[in-house]
Amino acid sequence: MTTTAPGALTGGPALPQRRELRTAVPGPRSLELQERRAAAVARGVSSTMPVYAAAAGGGVLVDVDGNSFIDLGSGIAVTTVGNSHPQVVADAGAALARFTHTCFMITPYEGYVQLAEELAAVTPGDHDKRTALFNSGAEAVENAVKIARYATGRSAVAVVDHAYHGRTNLTMALTAKNMPYKDGFGPFAPEVYRAPTSYPFRDGLDGPAAAARTIEVLERSAGANRLAALLIEPIQGEGGFVVPAPGFLAALAAWCREHGIVFIADEVQTGIARTGAWFACDHEEVVPDLVTMAKGMGGGLPIAAVTGRAELVDAVHPGGLGGTYGGNPVACAAALAALGAVRDDGLIGRAREIADHALPRLRQLGDPRIGDVRGRGAMIGVEFVRPGTDEPDAELAKAVAGACHRAGVIVLTCGTWGNVVRLLPPLAIPQDLLVEGLDVLEEALRSA
Known part of the structure; x- marks a missing residue:
């Protein structure tokens, strides 16, 4: 399903609210910028994804190669009201x-x-x-x-x-x-x-x-x-x-x-x-x-x-x-x-709606590699462990996040042991995009 960000609740430019990959991730323009970055930007400044942003709004981020990603990161909880909210x-x-x-x-x-x-x-x-x-x-x-x-x-x-x-x-x-x-x-x-x-x-x-x-x-x-x-x-x-x-x-x-x-x-x-x-x-x-x-x-x-x-x-x-x-x-x-x-825009209520959908769905996956699903509102973490233990599994968290990235969904990892995938969607995200992003996360876990 494709919707268009009209402003107000979804915020940002009138971008089609859809996940769409036109190139491999990263695409050729991002790879070119990556080369320039290596010669100019401090190595200590790292990035989660190797794609370069061109536009963002509502629940999507579009890179310089025209790939449209579902944004479940919000620039680490910054674009809560939606990227480039009109007001x-x-x-x-x-x-x-x-x-x-x-x-x-x-x-x-x-x-x-x-x-x-x-x-x-x-x-x-x-x-x-x-x-x-x-x-x-x-x-x-x-x-x-x-x-x-x-x-x-x-x-x-x-x-x-x-x-x-x-x-x-x-x-x-x-x-x-x-x-x-x-x-x-x-x-x-x-x-x-x-x-x-x-x-x-x-x-x-x-x-x-x-x-x-x-x-x-x-x-x-x-x-x-x-x-x-x-x-x-x-x-x-x-x-x-x-x-x-x-x-x-x-x-x-x-x-x-x-x-x-x-x-x-x-x-x-x-x-x-x-x-x-x-x-x-x-x-x-x-x-x-x-x-x-x-x-x-x-x-x-x-x-x-x-x-x-x-x-x-x-x-x-x-x-x-x-x-x-x-x-x-x-x-x-x-x-x-x-x-x-x-x-x-009623965003406090929207944050609760996101939790009401995402938390039960993630908890019902029943995957033994998921030790805990927790959070409040649009701040949700999935902690990965080795089955039958509470031993942190950072490799699995990294693999799941990487699979999401390649499939066009931005998620982040965190945790003292690096074993938590965190979801921080903008509160402006349309519901269909949130559902699709969780679909991708679920598939990434199945294939990891």
């Missing part, structure tokens, strides 16, 4: 025509203020909030830690196993996985303490029991009175799309309140409707002290934020937060349009 394009274009940059720290502008107001409205909790804008998720995480340290006068920071928080020096220290993120890049920032997390498939613990284990390790290794912050992803991203057991986050948040520890929710990948709520913390009715966000917030443009309790954020002296490009006016306009699209 994002229109509002960002209008902002671009007015001025490209002044630096908010020199001559401020309304878009920054308006976006801060919007984020205060949608983030968890009805307390008084303040926001600072940045460029990337890693930068937001760094500044959340800065705020927590300044406000508490403490230096230690707690994180959990399987965490991913970024690629800067501090966020590499916060991240759990060595390769490819940390190997050879040390020494890293000190005063970071790591504890077990809730991983129901592997530990079998309920939420309160998993939280008690986390707390015991942190009290023993760091001391609650020395911790400035506990930083955690409400659903782990690069670590394997791990959804914690119910009650885990709430127990940790309560412990943080008891000991004056700032509870920071890293919602960079989970935020802005991705999980079927504005933020993943909403599913557990957990109210963080600080929330970091980026990715889907900008509708495809680079922007990030820290939003949190006014008394914490405003504890930092004037000039202590900021950055030349933080809250760029064009990116602010795009973010405001993206937030509007979430509301106007």
Whole structure:
């Protein structure tokens, strides 16, 4: 079935919403660009697929050879509202025509203020909030830690196993996985303490029991009175799309309140409707002290934020937060349009619809190589293991993803052991394309 992206819900250019391969993958034009890339681009910057994008919108990405792929990756959860959503394009274009940059720290502008107001409205909790804008998720995480340290006068920071928080020096220290993120890049920032997390498939613990284990390790290794912050992803991203057991986050948040520890929710990948709520913390009715966000917030443009309790954020002296490009006016306009699209296009409900279709279907496959299917909304992970064990099977995950790519479907892998195939479709994806993408994934698993 072929549909055409009309704008609004599907977003982007009026691209035919179909999977179509006109050449082998990669095609001749992509191969030519690959040669040019090898001579010009740093080897350390890798790509999942060897095809080069020419256009994208709705649920498809078209490469330079005219191949149309079903997009179940969203640029790693960035194009949540749809690639080149018409309102994002229109509002960002209008902002671009007015001025490209002044630096908010020199001559401020309304878009920054308006976006801060919007984020205060949608983030968890009805307390008084303040926001600072940045460029990337890693930068937001760094500044959340800065705020927590300044406000508490403490230096230690707690994180959990399987965490991913970024690629800067501090966020590499916060991240759990060595390769490819940390190997050879040390020494890293000190005063970071790591504890077990809730991983129901592997530990079998309920939420309160998993939280008690986390707390015991942190009290023993760091001391609650020395911790400035506990930083955690409400659903782990690069670590394997791990959804914690119910009650885990709430127990940790309560412990943080008891000991004056700032509870920071890293919602960079989970935020802005991705999980079927504005933020993943909403599913557990957990109210963080600080929330970091980026990715889907900008509708495809680079922007990030820290939003949190006014008394914490405003504890930092004037000039202590900021950055030349933080809250760029064009990116602010795009973010405001993206937030509007979430509301106007009913994308929170659409994320739930995606989960309601995909999760039962994947769980019913009954393949012994599938250890776990998990996720919320349009953030779904399939963990592969060797049959009859919980031993991770990264080779199978890689083979399944590769088969999907060759068949015209973009999927990603993740996980501490690289054994999870993750699905992050744009919420604008037409239902028939979602179904077809899952058909291809199922066939890729059968043939792997």
